[in-house]
Amino acid sequence: MPDTISEIKRRRTFAIISHPDAGKTTLTEKLLLFGGAIHVAGAVKSNKIRKTATSDWMEIEKQRGISVATSVMGFDYEDYKINILDTPGHQDFAEDTYRTLTAADSVIIVVDIAKGVEVQTRKLMEVCRMRKTPVIVFVNKMDRDGKDPFDLLDELERELKIQVRPLSWPIDQGSAFKGVYNIYQEKLDLYTPSKQHVTESIEFQDLNNPELEAHIGDPLAKKLRTDLELIAGVYPELNVESYLEGNVAPVFFGSALNNFGVKELLDCFVRIAPSPRPVQAEERLVYPEKDAFSGFIFKIHANMDPNHRSCIAFLKICSGKFERNQYYKHVRFDKMLRFSSPTAFMAQKKETIDEAFAGDIVGLPDTGNFKIGDTLTMGEELHFKGLPHFSPEMFKYIENADPMKSKQLAKGIDQLMDEGVAQLFTHQFNGKKIIGTVGQLQFEVIQYRLAHEYGAQCNWDAISLYKACWIESDSPEELENFKRRKFQYMAFDKEGRDVFLADSAYVLQMAQQDFKGIRFHFNSEF
Ligand code: G4P
Numbered sequence: 001m002p003d004t005i006s007e008i009k010r011r012r013t014f015a016i017i018s019h020p021d022a023g024k025t026t027l028t029e030k031l032l033l034f035g036g037a038i039h040v041a042g043a044v045k046s047n048k049i050r051k052t053a054t055s056d057w058m059e060i061e062k063q064r065g066i067s068v069a070t071s072v073m074g075f076d077y078e079d080y081k082i083n084i085l086d087t088p089g090h091q092d093f094a095e096d097t098y099r100t101l102t103a104a105d106s107v108i109i110v111v112d113i114a115k116g117v118e119v120q121t122r123k124l125m126e127v128c129r130m131r132k133t134p135v136i137v138f139v140n141k142m143d144r145d146g147k148d149p150f151d152l153l154d155e156l157e158r159e160l161k162i163q164v165r166p167l168s169w170p171i172d173q174g175s176a177f178k179g180v181y182n183i184y185q186e187k188l189d190l191y192t193p194s195k196q197h198v199t200e201s202i203e204f205q206d207l208n209n210p211e212l213e214a215h216i217g218d219p220l221a222k223k224l225r226t227d228l229e230l231i232a233g234v235y236p237e238l239n240v241e242s243y244l245e246g247n248v249a250p251v252f253f254g255s256a257l258n259n260f261g262v263k264e265l266l267d268c269f270v271r272i273a274p275s276p277r278p279v280q281a282e283e284r285l286v287y288p289e290k291d292a293f294s295g296f297i298f299k300i301h302a303n304m305d306p307n308h309r310s311c312i313a314f315l316k317i318c319s320g321k322f323e324r325n326q327y328y329k330h331v332r333f334d335k336m337l338r339f340s341s342p343t344a345f346m347a348q349k350k351e352t353i354d355e356a357f358a359g360d361i362v363g364l365p366d367t368g369n370f371k372i373g374d375t376l377t378m379g380e381e382l383h384f385k386g387l388p389h390f391s392p393e394m395f396k397y398i399e400n401a402d403p404m405k406s407k408q409l410a411k412g413i414d415q416l417m418d419e420g421v422a423q424l425f426t427h428q429f430n431g432k433k434i435i436g437t438v439g440q441l442q443f444e445v446i447q448y449r450l451a452h453e454y455g456a457q458c459n460w461d462a463i464s465l466y467k468a469c470w471i472e473s474d475s476p477e478e479l480e481n482f483k484r485r486k487f488q489y490m491a492f493d494k495e496g497r498d499v500f501l502a503d504s505a506y507v508l509q510m511a512q513q514d515f516k517g518i519r520f521h522f523n524s525e526f
Pocket of ligand 1: 018022023025027141142143144255257258
């Protein structure tokens with residue numbers, strides 16, 4: 001399998017994450033430009049790419065102009081095959097992003113120099129930490145005034161709970177921004193406003209060379225030398241192993257809008273970021289290059305074409321080579337399935353492919369065979385771990401608003417939950433169904449889709465809950481005792497596991513205090 005091995009080794013599959021507005025879309029677009037995946041000269045406004053490069057498959061997306069979906073953009077750069085997993089910009093769809101992270105082999109986090117680490121970035125970083133995903137930070141908008149870079153590094157370490165190592169260093173910022181010293185490549189990259197790219201890239205190993213003054217002037221040259229000395233003293237040299245283990249994050253500075261520092265980021269990224277790594281299945285560790293084909297479904301995208309009720313299931317290939325028209329085992333169904341029109345996603349277009357390799361994402365047309373987490377293999381019984389649900393932030397009772405359509409409603413809820421649109425809990429006490437989401441928008445999407453795809457009507461009824469916790473205990477008696485005492489607050493999740501619905505932080509705290517033998521988990525994979 002020499003070809004398969006080299007194909008896998010050249011793959012870099014990653015997600016770009018950020019708090020909305022930090023510049024994720026702009027950075028994605030510039031990366032696509034470098035890969036020749038799109039051909040738009042100069043700086044294109046970010047909302048343009050929303051219309052062109054990202055998907056507008058779902059009706060609701062068009063209506064709201066928000067990228068609800070997560071799409072994939074693949075392209076070749078030098079000898080590498082790059083797959084960028086786009087994540088929804090809107091924070092109400094964070095659960096979608098969490099799942100996308102399970103398919104990413106590494107992550108680039110975009111941070112705004114003025115705003116620093118924001119809520120959404122912190123949450124997404126928690127998921128990366130759980131999975132030990134290697135992370136690179138791109139500090140964006142250096143053409144604007146913002147925080148002191150050293151303060152920002154401290155903030156990154158504190159807020160993201162990861163060590164950092166700058167690999168480039170800004171020379172001033174805002175309207176005085178002169179460029180960066182590229183520590184990784186030992187180059188001086190100079191910036192001219194309005195030129196929208198690196199205007200001069202000069203090999204510059206010896207910072208004591210007086211040429212530095214000629215390029216950036218006396219005070220800035222002095223400051224750069226002192227800054228770099230401080231960096232060398234405080235931050236150990238980048239240890240790539242340590243980055244790959246998720247312990248240290250290299251940091252780059254630049255301006256995505258001005259296409260400054262993006263190529264430098266990309267050039268370092270392809271060299272140090274991991275090719276697909278071994279994936280833990282319940283049964284064993286699966287090796288991308290050694291093992292036969294296997295993969296899992298991490299996302300289901302409904303209604304590409306409103307005339308046909310079809311979905312597309314996104315398959316992340318974990319090992320080996322996938323081939324069109326081959327029979328693969330759908331492990332949950334214990335059935336062999338064949339795919340005649342698998343697709344790959346190349347920036348703006350979708351095309352049928354004959355083969356794909358570990359690291360790649362393949363779109364499989366689906367008519368209801370798949371749910372999130374399903375595994376495909378050559379025949380082996382494998383179940384991939386690592387597709388956790390997180391405690392939702394908002395909860396509502398879902399009620400049937402049309403008694404003639406209760407079957408449609410039940411089916412719709414069932415399928416939407418399998419797709420991972422939101423989480424369903426069933427009250428153990430009164431059998432009522434509760435939908436848990438990350439944000440208000442998800443309730444609207446569910447209502448809309450139930451009506452348009454299933455002909456079902458629903459109403460939402462308020463319920464005041466703080467968190468849903470999955471519970472377990474080594475003592476069956478204590479667990480029973482807890483469930484008896486809290487029977488009004490117990491629910492089943494979709495898999496029938498016990499979930500405690502705490503209605504306030506205080507109640508949760510008291511429960512944790514009173515029931516020391518019970519472990520409370522805020523995600524379903526403990
Ligand atoms: P997001 O996907 O993370 O939500 O962010 P997006 O790329 O859409 O960028 C958010 C805004 O920040 C956009 O401006 C974009 O042009 C701007 N931006 C991105 N990178 C830079 C940068 O390096 N410097 C500066 N000064 N601005 C940057 P907008 O006004 O919201 O949209 P637009 O009308 O400019 O497209």
